[in-house]
Amino acid sequence: MQYLLRHYIRIPHYLYSQFTPSIASTLKNLSPSQLTQFNQLISNDDEKKLKLIAYLVQKLKPGLIPYKQILLQQIRNKSIESNQDLEYAIKLIQKIQNPEFYLNEYINTIKEKRIHSCIIQINQKYPGLCSNEQLIKIKEQFPECTQEMIIKLNQNKQNQSKQQIYEKIQTFTPRDIPEQHNLPEQLEKHKCITQGKIVLRFPPEPNGYLHLGHVRSIRLNFYSAEQLNGYCYLRYDDTNPANEKQIYIDEIEHNVKWFGHKPTHITYASDYFPFIFDCAIKLIKDNKAFICEQNRDEMKEYRRNKQPSPYRDRDIDESLRIFNEMQEGKHPESKYTLRLKIDYQHANPTLRDPVIYRVLYTQHPKSGDKWKVYPMYDFAHCICDSLENITHSLCTLEFEIRRELYYWILTNLNLYKPFVYEFSRLNVSNNMLSKRKIGKMIEMGIVNGWDDPRLLTLAGLRKRGYTPQAINEFIDQVSVPRGGNEQIISIKILENCIRKELEKTAPKIMAILNPILIDVEIDKNTIKQVYVQQDDVKLVSNPDFYGLTPNKQVCLRFFGVILCEDIILENDKVKYIKVKLISTDINERKKLKGQINWLDKNDCITATVNEYSYLFDTENPAEIQEFWNSFNKNSLQIYDVKVPKQLEYKVGDRFQFERNGFYIVDSIKDGHIYFNKIVGLVEGEKKNLK
Numbered sequence: 196m197q198y199l200l201r202h203y204i205r206i207p208h209y210l211y212s213q214f215t216p217s218i219a220s221t222l223k224n225l226s227p228s229q230l231t232q233f234n235q236l237i238s239n240d241d242e243k244k245l246k247l248i249a250y251l252v253q254k255l256k257p258g259l260i261p262y263k264q265i266l267l268q269q270i271r272n273k274s275i276e277s278n279q280d281l282e283y284a285i286k287l288i289q290k291i292q293n294p295e296f297y298l299n300e301y302i303n304t305i306k307e308k309r310i311h312s313c314i315i316q317i318n319q320k321y322p323g324l325c326s327n328e329q330l331i332k333i334k335e336q337f338p339e340c341t342q343e344m345i346i347k348l349n350q351n352k353q354n355q356s357k358q359q360i361y362e363k364i365q366t367f368t369p370r371d372i373p374e375q376h377n378l379p380e381q382l383e384k385h386k387c388i389t390q391g392k393i394v395l396r397f398p399p400e401p402n403g404y405l406h407l408g409h410v411r412s413i414r415l416n417f418y419s420a421e422q423l424n425g426y427c428y429l430r431y432d433d434t435n436p437a438n439e440k441q442i443y444i445d446e447i448e449h450n451v452k453w454f455g456h457k458p459t460h461i462t463y464a465s466d467y468f469p470f471i472f473d474c475a476i477k478l479i480k481d482n483k484a485f486i487c488e489q490n491r492d493e494m495k496e497y498r499r500n501k502q503p504s505p506y507r508d509r510d511i512d513e514s515l516r517i518f519n520e521m522q523e524g525k526h527p528e529s530k531y532t533l534r535l536k537i538d539y540q541h542a543n544p545t546l547r548d549p550v551i552y553r554v555l556y557t558q559h560p561k562s563g564d565k566w567k568v569y570p571m572y573d574f575a576h577c578i579c580d581s582l583e584n585i586t587h588s589l590c591t592l593e594f595e596i597r598r599e600l601y602y603w604i605l606t607n608l609n610l611y612k613p614f615v616y617e618f619s620r621l622n623v624s625n626n627m628l629s630k631r632k633i634g635k636m637i638e639m640g641i642v643n644g645w646d647d648p649r650l651l652t653l654a655g656l657r658k659r660g661y662t663p664q665a666i667n668e669f670i671d672q673v674s675v676p677r678g679g680n681e682q683i684i685s686i687k688i689l690e691n692c693i694r695k696e697l698e699k700t701a702p703k704i705m706a707i708l709n710p711i712l713i714d715v716e717i718d719k720n721t722i723k724q725v726y727v728q729q730d731d732v733k734l735v736s737n738p739d740f741y742g743l744t745p746n747k748q749v750c751l752r753f754f755g756v757i758l759c760e761d762i763i764l765e766n767d768k769v770k771y772i773k774v775k776l777i778s779t780d781i782n783e784r785k786k787l788k789g790q791i792n793w794l795d796k797n798d799c800i801t802a803t804v805n806e807y808s809y810l811f812d813t814e815n816p817a818e819i820q821e822f823w824n825s826f827n828k829n830s831l832q833i834y835d836v837k838v839p840k841q842l843e844y845k846v847g848d849r850f851q852f853e854r855n856g857f858y859i860v861d862s863i864k865d866g867h868i869y870f871n872k873i874v875g876l877v878e879g880e881k882k883n884l885k
């Protein structure tokens with residue numbers, strides 16, 4: 196049971212202990228026949244998960260009602276593999292939720308709901324499918340649904356996900372948690388300042404480059420503020436000078452601008468250090484904070500065992516004196532810390548007398564050596580939010596457990612409290628979004644720096660050829676769910692977004708990857724030399740191959756029908772290919788299935804292509820402790836390419852190389868062009884040589 200709870204229901208850790216006995220006792224209270232029925236119903240693992248969640252929702256203790264929505268969400272987000280699963284999940288949802296609410300809030304009929312889920316799944320499984328193919332797939336599974344129904348639902352879905360990002364904020368309703376309520380006079384002052392407008396913030400720590408995961412927050416905050424006519428701050432959460440650098444600060448600002456956002460203000464947590472310091476003094480004077488001398492390990496041990504620090508009852512004046520001395524630089528690092536005096540036995544470990552200040556003699560990128568004491572994130576963050584009159588403080592789910600502490604601090608400082616809301620962190624398959632882990636990969640030399648095009652850092656995506664529009668489209672499609680940090684989004688959805696955009700915008704050119712030179716005999720006296728692509732040449736043909744192979748006719752596109760007379764090898768490599776021009780007649784050309792790309796030797800130049808594929812072989816490398824072992828060693832391949840000579844190439848230009856994919860000019864060194872492959876064509880398109 197514990198195992199299931201931990202894996203399938205994401206609730207704060209410290210609640211398990213309260214949760215499990217109540218479930219256990221409910222199970223105990225079932226009559227033998229009920230129990231048999233319950234067990235009989237559970238026939239496989241997936242069903243077990245769903246059933247258990249549904250069961251738990253029914254049996255929630257009144258105090259846990261706020262988590263009901265999370266659990267329901269969990270059922271909705273459950274990946275459903277078969278029709279039976281789908282029907283089963285729907286039945287469960289119906290059972291546990293007021294049917295009227297379900298029908299109004301979600302979809303009109305169960306049938307629509309089923310089709311709708313099916314569309315979502317099909318979109319996720321085959322992101323590149325056009326609507327016709329989608330229709331066929333859906334019809335296979337739901338023969339009873341009409342074409343109109345599918346089109347209508349598909350449109351609804353698209354409109355819904357487009358609007359969701361900023362409309363979502365308007366749907367947040369305050370939870371009924373007393374600690375979160377503001378006093379009437381606080382609210383009045385807050386409203387007077389904000390004039391009822393929405394005030395958001397994007398608060399990255401400048402300790403690395405931003406990545407795709409941050410775009411969810413950038414989009415949610417900046418874009419929502421723009422759409423809702425509100426404000427959004429870019430605030431650097433610079434409370435730990437040990438890891439922070441000016442280059443990161445600059446890169447973050449550059450990225451926000453890249454997405455076209457203009458922060459209402461750019462602020463730094465360090466701007467507020469004097470105020471935050473005074474807050475700490477106030478808490479010491481109120482006997483709500485004390486100077487502790489426990490070292491890191493002792494503190495950890497005591498907190499885990501719910502024991503009080505031996506310094507907890509230190510005299511207020513002494514704590515005040517030491518804290519001031521800490522700031523004056525009179526004490527070494529790690530000797531003293533300032534800790535809150537909340538409740539060392541609290542069920543939520545973040546409230547067990549957390550540290551709020553420590554001594555650091557590191558140079559701070561903004562405030563230099565002015566400060567010797569630095570506030571911890573938990574202490575600084577809520578105060579900054581409050582001072583900036585943030586209306587909605589939005590963060591990822593791993594911060595959920597800190598929400599109670601956030602409110603405790605603001606309540607005890609008598610400060611205005613923003614509404615805190617968490618959403619799922621973004622995970623993308625076959626890659627890793629974690630500044631720490633990316634930093635590690637750079638350190639190990641697995642990738643070539645923060646802007647390596649295989650990484651999903653914004654610098655990497657930019658270099659790879661992604662546009663802000665395509666990235667935003669991806670974020671809109673995957674939206675801002677709250678289902679859990681474990682969900683993994685297929686990287687194919689991201690690829691599909693850039694592909695869709697480039698299909699419309701990138702000019703098509705013929706380019707020959709891995710070129711092979713062939714002699715085309717036009718007549719007895721004329722030989723034309725052209726390049727064709729290595730993968731269009733095979734010594735032995737097969738029924739699916741329409742390229743060059745001995746004694747077979749193929750067409751050099753827009754030129755003429757040729758017959759391959761001979762292929763000569765040297766050390767297993769094609770050395771020479773001899774072909775003969777048979778006809779240039781358009782009708783003859785059209786007859787052939789095999790249409791090959793080519794470039795005249797005299798009309799092209801040699802360039803280099805960096806072709807990238809997935810960074811990791813496994814879908815979820817974060818799961819593996821030594822994640823570098825699943826690094827895809829073929830994630831970068833370098834090829835020669837021939838491109839038309841008469842075109843102009845500038846860094847940043849994007850092209851579609853016909854039948855190959857999309858490419859961007861990455862750099863030009865001494866006249867030599869380097870392309871990065873952005874993304875391939877939709878699977879199957881390449882083979883189709885027509």
Ligand SMILES: NC(=O)CC[C@H](N)C(=O)O
Nearest residue numbers: 398399400432589590591
């Ligand atoms: N509350 C939050 O949004 C967390 C911000 C934190 N500085 C981070 O970069 O993760």
